[in-house]
Amino acid sequence: MKYVFMLVLSVMSFGFQQPQKTRVIFFGDSITQMGVEKGGYISLIDSLSRAEGQQEKFEWIGAGIGGNKVYDLYLRLQKDVLSKKPDVVVIYVGVNDVWHKSSFGTGTDPDKFEKFYQAMLEQIKAAGAKIIMCTPAVIGEKTDFSNPQDGDLNAYSNIIRQIAKTNQLPLIDLRKSFLDYNLRHNKENKDRGILTYDRVHLNAQGNLLVAQQLWNQLKSIK
Amino acid sequence: MKYVFMLVLSVMSFGFQQPQKTRVIFFGDSITQMGVEKGGYISLIDSLSRAEGQQEKFEWIGAGIGGNKVYDLYLRLQKDVLSKKPDVVVIYVGVNDVWHKSSFGTGTDPDKFEKFYQAMLEQIKAAGAKIIMCTPAVIGEKTDFSNPQDGDLNAYSNIIRQIAKTNQLPLIDLRKSFLDYNLRHNKENKDRGILTYDRVHLNAQGNLLVAQQLWNQLKSIK
Amino acid sequence: MKYVFMLVLSVMSFGFQQPQKTRVIFFGDSITQMGVEKGGYISLIDSLSRAEGQQEKFEWIGAGIGGNKVYDLYLRLQKDVLSKKPDVVVIYVGVNDVWHKSSFGTGTDPDKFEKFYQAMLEQIKAAGAKIIMCTPAVIGEKTDFSNPQDGDLNAYSNIIRQIAKTNQLPLIDLRKSFLDYNLRHNKENKDRGILTYDRVHLNAQGNLLVAQQLWNQLKSIK
Amino acid sequence: MKYVFMLVLSVMSFGFQQPQKTRVIFFGDSITQMGVEKGGYISLIDSLSRAEGQQEKFEWIGAGIGGNKVYDLYLRLQKDVLSKKPDVVVIYVGVNDVWHKSSFGTGTDPDKFEKFYQAMLEQIKAAGAKIIMCTPAVIGEKTDFSNPQDGDLNAYSNIIRQIAKTNQLPLIDLRKSFLDYNLRHNKENKDRGILTYDRVHLNAQGNLLVAQQLWNQLKSIK
Numbered sequence: 001m002k003y004v005f006m007l008v009l010s011v012m013s014f015g016f017q018q019p020q021k022t023r024v025i026f027f028g029d030s031i032t033q034m035g036v037e038k039g040g041y042i043s044l045i046d047s048l049s050r051a052e053g054q055q056e057k058f059e060w061i062g063a064g065i066g067g068n069k070v071y072d073l074y075l076r077l078q079k080d081v082l083s084k085k086p087d088v089v090v091i092y093v094g095v096n097d098v099w100h101k102s103s104f105g106t107g108t109d110p111d112k113f114e115k116f117y118q119a120m121l122e123q124i125k126a127a128g129a130k131i132i133m134c135t136p137a138v139i140g141e142k143t144d145f146s147n148p149q150d151g152d153l154n155a156y157s158n159i160i161r162q163i164a165k166t167n168q169l170p171l172i173d174l175r176k177s178f179l180d181y182n183l184r185h186n187k188e189n190k191d192r193g194i195l196t197y198d199r200v201h202l203n204a205q206g207n208l209l210v211a212q213q214l215w216n217q218l219k220s221i222k
Numbered sequence: 223m224k225y226v227f228m229l230v231l232s233v234m235s236f237g238f239q240q241p242q243k244t245r246v247i248f249f250g251d252s253i254t255q256m257g258v259e260k261g262g263y264i265s266l267i268d269s270l271s272r273a274e275g276q277q278e279k280f281e282w283i284g285a286g287i288g289g290n291k292v293y294d295l296y297l298r299l300q301k302d303v304l305s306k307k308p309d310v311v312v313i314y315v316g317v318n319d320v321w322h323k324s325s326f327g328t329g330t331d332p333d334k335f336e337k338f339y340q341a342m343l344e345q346i347k348a349a350g351a352k353i354i355m356c357t358p359a360v361i362g363e364k365t366d367f368s369n370p371q372d373g374d375l376n377a378y379s380n381i382i383r384q385i386a387k388t389n390q391l392p393l394i395d396l397r398k399s400f401l402d403y404n405l406r407h408n409k410e411n412k413d414r415g416i417l418t419y420d421r422v423h424l425n426a427q428g429n430l431l432v433a434q435q436l437w438n439q440l441k442s443i444k
Numbered sequence: 445m446k447y448v449f450m451l452v453l454s455v456m457s458f459g460f461q462q463p464q465k466t467r468v469i470f471f472g473d474s475i476t477q478m479g480v481e482k483g484g485y486i487s488l489i490d491s492l493s494r495a496e497g498q499q500e501k502f503e504w505i506g507a508g509i510g511g512n513k514v515y516d517l518y519l520r521l522q523k524d525v526l527s528k529k530p531d532v533v534v535i536y537v538g539v540n541d542v543w544h545k546s547s548f549g550t551g552t553d554p555d556k557f558e559k560f561y562q563a564m565l566e567q568i569k570a571a572g573a574k575i576i577m578c579t580p581a582v583i584g585e586k587t588d589f590s591n592p593q594d595g596d597l598n599a600y601s602n603i604i605r606q607i608a609k610t611n612q613l614p615l616i617d618l619r620k621s622f623l624d625y626n627l628r629h630n631k632e633n634k635d636r637g638i639l640t641y642d643r644v645h646l647n648a649q650g651n652l653l654v655a656q657q658l659w660n661q662l663k664s665i666k
Numbered sequence: 667m668k669y670v671f672m673l674v675l676s677v678m679s680f681g682f683q684q685p686q687k688t689r690v691i692f693f694g695d696s697i698t699q700m701g702v703e704k705g706g707y708i709s710l711i712d713s714l715s716r717a718e719g720q721q722e723k724f725e726w727i728g729a730g731i732g733g734n735k736v737y738d739l740y741l742r743l744q745k746d747v748l749s750k751k752p753d754v755v756v757i758y759v760g761v762n763d764v765w766h767k768s769s770f771g772t773g774t775d776p777d778k779f780e781k782f783y784q785a786m787l788e789q790i791k792a793a794g795a796k797i798i799m800c801t802p803a804v805i806g807e808k809t810d811f812s813n814p815q816d817g818d819l820n821a822y823s824n825i826i827r828q829i830a831k832t833n834q835l836p837l838i839d840l841r842k843s844f845l846d847y848n849l850r851h852n853k854e855n856k857d858r859g860i861l862t863y864d865r866v867h868l869n870a871q872g873n874l875l876v877a878q879q880l881w882n883q884l885k886s887i888k
Contacts, residue, residue, distance in 0.1 A: 071737060075781055102323060102549045105767030106775045115741055140373075146380055151362075151372030158368055293515060297559055323549030327768045331550045337519055546767060584817075590824055595806075595816030602812055 021059040024218060025081050027073055028092035031137075031201060032064025039204060044211035045218065054219060061086070069097045069108050070116045077120055082127045088221060089129050090214060091120070092174075094136030094160065095200060098152040107152075114159050121167055132217055133164045135175035137206070140191040140199045143182045147191060147199070172213050181209060243281045246440060247303050249295055250314035253359075253423060254286025261426060266433035267440065276441060283308070291319045291330050292338045299342055304349045310443060311351050312436060313342070314396075316358030316382065317422060320374040329374075336381050343389055354439055355386045357397035359428070362413040362421045365404045369413060369421070394435050403431060465503040468662060469525050471517055472536035475581075475645060476508025483648060488655035489662065498663060505530070513541045513552050514560045521564055526571045532665060533573050534658060535564070536618075538580030538604065539644060542596040551596075558603050565611055576661055577608045579619035581654075584635040584643045587626045591635060591643070616657050625653060687725040690884060691747050693739055694758035697803075697867060698730025705870060710877035711884065720885060727752070735763045735774050736782045743786055752795045754887060756880060757786070758840075760802030760826065761866060764818040773818075780825050787833055798883055799830045801841035803876075806857040806865045809848045813857060813865070838879050847875060 026032050026042055035042035042062050049055050063080045065072065070093050081089055094113075101107030108116075124131055135157040140147025145154075157175040164171035178195055186194045195206035202210060248254050248264055257264035264284050271277050285302045287294065292315050303311055316335075323329030330338075346353055357379040362369025367376075379397040386393035400417055408416045417428035424432060470476050470486055479486035486506050493499050507524045509516065514537050525533055538557075545551030552560075568575055579601040584591025589598075601619040608615035622639055630638045639650035646654060692698050692708055701708035708728050715721050729746045731738065736759050747755055760779075767773030774782075790797055801823040806813025811820075823841040830837035844861055852860045861872035868876060 071778065071782075075778070075785075101771030103547060104775070105327070105546045105771050105773050106778075107772050109770070109772045112737065112741070112772075116737075119741075144376060144380075145367040145372060146376035148373045148377060150367060150376070151370045151374070154366060154368035154372070155370060158366075293556065293560075297556070297563075324771045325769060326553070327545030327549050327551050328553045328556075329550050331548070334515065334519075334550075338515075341519075549771070588820060588824075589811040589816060590820035592817045592821060594811060594820070595814045595818070598810060598812035598816070599814060602810075 022057055022087045022221065023059045023061065023085065024088040024090065025061045025063050025084060025086040026090045026092065027077075027081055028064040028090075028134075029068040029096055030064065030066035031095070032062060032092055033066050034201060035064060035207070035210075036062035039207060041202060041207040041210040041214070044207055045215050048211060048215040049219070052219070058218070064092075067096055067100075068093065069100065070094070070113050070120070071108065074116045074120050077123055082123065082129075085127075086129045088132065088218070089124050090132045090134065090218075091117075092134040092136075093117075094153070094156050095139060098136070098149050098156055099139055099200075101152070102148070110155060110159060113156060114163060117160070117163055118167075121163070121169070130221060131167075131169050132172060132214070133160060133169050134172045134214075135160050137174040137178040137202075137210075138182075138196060138200065141178070141182050141186055141194050141196060142189050142191050143179065143186055144189060170217055172217055174210060174213065177209060177213055178206075244279055244309045244443065245281045245283065245307065246310040246312060247283045247285050247306060247308040248312045248314065249299075249303055250286045250312075251290040251318055252286065252288035253317070254284060254314055255288050256423060257286060257429070257432075258284035261429060263424060263429040263432040263436070266429055267437050270433060270437040271441070274441070280440070286314075289318055289322075290315065291322065292316070292335050292342070293330065296338045296342050299345055304345065304351075307349075308351045310354065310440065311346050312354045312356065312440075313339075314356040314358075315339075316375070316378045317361060320358070320371050320378055321361055321422075323374070324370070332377060332381060335378060336385060339382070339385055340389075343385070343391070352443060353389075353391050354394060354436070355382060355391050356394045356436075357382050359396040359400040359424075359432075360404075360418060360422065363400070363404050363408055363416050363418060364411050364413050365401065365408055366411060392439055394439055396432060396435065399431060399435055400428075466501055466531045466665065467503045467505065467529065468532040468534060469505045469507050469528060469530040470534045470536065471521075471525055472508045472534075472578075473512040473540055474508065474510035475539070476506060476536055477510050478645060479508060479651070479654075480504075480506035483651060485646060485651040485654040485658070488651055489659050492655060492659040493663070496663070502662070508536075511540055511544075512537065513544065514538070514557050514564070515552065518560045518564050521567055526567065526573075529571075530573045532576065532662070533568050534576045534578065534662075535561075536578040536580075537561075538597070538600050539583060542580070542593050542600055543583055543644075545596070546592070554599060554603060557600060558607060561604070561607055562611075565607070565613070574665060575611075575613050576616060576658070577604060577613050578616045578658075579604050581618040581622040581646075581650075582626075582640060582644065585622070585626050585630055585638050585640060586633050586635050587623065587630055588633060614661055616661055618654060618657065621653060621657055622650075688723055688753045688887065689725045689727065689751065690754040690756065691727045691729050691750060691752040692756045692758065693743075693747055694730045694756075694800075695734040695762055696730065696732035697761070698728060698758050699732050700867060701730060701873070701876075702728035705873060707868060707873040707876040707880070710873055711881050714877060714881040715885070718885070724884070730758075733762055733766075734759065735766065736760070736779050736786070737774065740782045740786050743789055748789065748793045748795075751793075754796045754798065754884070755790050756798045756800065756884075757783075758800040758802075759783075760819070760822050761805060764802070764815050764822055765805055765866075767818070768814070776821060776825060779822060780829060783826070783829055784833075787829070787835070796887060797833075797835050798838060798880070799826060799835050800838045800880075801826050803840040803844040803868075803872075804848075804862060804866065807844070807848050807852055807860050807862060808855050808857050809845065809852055810855060836883055838883055840876060840879065843875060843879055844872075 034040050042060055046060055049058055073093055097108035097113055136153055139149040182194055192199045197203045256262050264282055268282055271280055295315055319330035319335055358375055361371040404416055414421045419425045478484050486504055490504055493502055517537055541552035541557055580597055583593040626638055636643045641647045700706050708726055712726055715724055739759055763774035763779055802819055805815040848860055858865045863869045
């Protein structure tokens with residue numbers, strides 16, 4: 001179906017100059033995998049772009065796989081991202097690097113997290129694509145930093161912030177946005193139900209928050 | 223040597239009415255094990271009591287063993303504490319219940335932490351001793367909650383606070399005191415060197431802070 | 445329904461001398477929790493006893509709770525076992541003590557496994573009940589010891605064998621029986637499908653194997 | 667000192683045709699890091715080559731770093747190995763991929779272990795070097811597979827054996843050799859002291875066993 005659409009576009013382009021769409025690939029874990037579903041954050045970004053009459057300017061591609069850590073992204077970067085010649089790559093990773101420490105014993109060392117992240121950036125830059133980075137939002141929505149993985153999530157978010165700074169890349173600080181939102185709307189200090197339905201994966205409100213933050217950044221790109 | 227001293231006391235007590243000393247047992251992990259050393263927090267409590275001329279009123283006994291979790295305390299409660307007929311038991315535990323999750327895979331489930339803690343309290347109460355509870359101070363002194371175990375330490379401290387409330391027991395909230403102190407004195411967000419020398423075990427300043435907090439509570443007993 | 449039956453029994457016992465049934469409580473984790481279901485190992489033991497005309501001699505009670513480790517059993521021993529005045533307690537535990545190391549970070553230290561197991565035995569003995577011990581069968585059915593938890597399962601089974609020996613208690617060595625069975629019937633070195641359906645929980649053949657081993661021991665009691 | 671020696675070699679090579687030495691790089695973790703020490707397995711390989719009058723044929727380079735897992739090797743492959751233009755690369759890794767699961771929560775997923783290993787092989791092959799693979803020997807020397815990590819070590823050794831087979835590369839199966847040796851010499855089922863001094867790192871006998879196995883393979887190269 002996608003290919004038919006692209007064929008039609010190709011045929012049309014004989015008749016007049018088709019403006020080049022900005023191809024954006026969202027690269028991440030299960031949160032991004034679900035992002036392309038109805039109501040998912042990538043679907044909502046598409047809706048937001050249409051509401052502002054900018055749907056012709058962008059092409060959205062989801063490249064999320066459940067359970068992915070930073071080195072999973074690294075290992076499939078060429079095949080799932082660079083081979084598709086994106087103009088922009090949105091990287092949204094970190095939850096499983098922390099979470100898998102306690103659930104499988106196979107989380108990611110902080111220094112290795114940084115090394116693989118940086119190695120990915122080098123390859124994406126070399127391919128000429130722009131990059132938008134995100135911090136991992138939450139594993140638990142309690143606001144008093146008593147979600148079990150809060151310490152590590154804050155530490156890995158600090159690493160991501162530092163990488164963004166060093167590489168002078170735009171950062172969507174979802175960790176901060178989610179905390180700010182919960183401080184306003186989660187007065188009962190609940191661990192889920194505000195922006196997620198299960199402490200990690202986004203509910204409608206969570207998808208909207210991520211979509212808005214990303215769309216604001218994306219629409220300003222060129 | 224202790225026994226000689228007690229023998230002397232016994233002999234002396236024939237001559238006049240010796241006031242009964244309040245026997246305080248400090249029950250915990252390596253932090254408490256080191257507390258009886260020179261400069262340790264228990265030694266400092268003894269010094270503080272002497273400075274206020276109250277050394278005759280108290281007897282201090284350290285019962286800390288490195289690596290202990292709440293159920294280690296539970297398993298040796300009778301032998302190491304109750305058999306010594308304490309008047310007061312200071313319980314200072316929780317660091318290893320959290321830490322051993324990542325270092326050995328044998329941390330303590332939160333609900334089991336609560337159950338064993340409560341079971342200990344029942345036995346100590348039944349033996350007629352008073353109880354003072356403490357929250358675990360720190361595994362890392364960073365103030366932005368980016369020490370890897372911060373989430374869990376906050377969660378287990380919340381459990382301890384709730385147990386203290388339910389049982390109407392005095393709580394020395396070291397977790398809070400250490401954070402407050404670090405917010406004032408650890409402007410560089412270092413993970414050690416302010417109140418600990420290795421992220422966990424107390425340096426001179428840390429021992430003094432714990433000693434002061436506990437002494438303030440202890441001297442008001444009876 | 446159980447109470448109605450017991451009421452009927454009580455009424456009947458006015459008329460003639462009812463022989464005392466041997467009350468057997470199966471104490472364990474999810475494997476035992478499922479044991480009382482249709483086709484479960486406890487249900488099969490009941491069937492085996494009926495096939496041999498011994499149903500009047502025994503009363504079977506399941507006391508399994510999913511996720512239980514040795515200290516979960518310890519904590520609910522009085523309430524779920526001793527208060528019911530069993531004649532025999534079958535203890536079948538160990539899988540979660542090993543498994544939770546990697547899946548939650550809250551497995552059981554080997555020395556604590558032994559201490560809580562021994563503490564349970566003391567209380568059951570003091571209550572006058574007989575005890576049958578079991579080793580944990582499998583987490584994965586591969587026969588070349590390449591199931592990830594094989595090392596620990598063997599180590600904890602060794603601890604249980606030693607406890608049984610020291611306490612001179614009968615041991616149903618399921619770990620050994622399952623391996624023997626798999627060596628004969630699992631030539632493809634599969635990790636499930638021979639005696640379990642999911643590497644841990646018993647399929648029909650697994651339930652039958654456990655039932656037969658336990659019934660052989662149980663029917664010789666008294 | 668090494669550089670002086672190489673300078674001398676260079677000067678000498680003006681006078682007559684210096685035979686090209688086979689440059690062997692040992693790539694691994696702390697076991698290999700210690701291999702270059704006096705009595706270490708790499709030093710012993712050098713001794714064995716001298717005893718057989720073959721010292722002129724080989725140049726030995728240690729490239730072991732403590733704590734390294736397969737993706738640590740991958741990340742430093744170019745800098746520490748390929749840039750030195752080796753003729754042969756001996757890869758000896760796997761202990762930390764398993765061990766760090768329980769000691770840090772950051773072990774390596776089996777599928778990722780395979781992917782990074784294979785990715786390394788591709789790069790080394792592309793550089794034209796020969797490869798010798800090793801299985802990880804032991805974490806504990808007990809022979810009844812009751813060392814806690816035995817299951818995983820067997821599983822990861824199976825992965826390495828499969829990779830060697832698929833890539834048609836020579837394999838030094840240290841896991842098997844160590845078990846065979848312990849079955850003959852460790853009748854008391856001790857966890858250390860036969861081929862290691864601490865369950866993992868090689869004692870004199872362990873270094874000799876590894877050296878002999880590797881030398882037998884190395885001297886047959888070319």
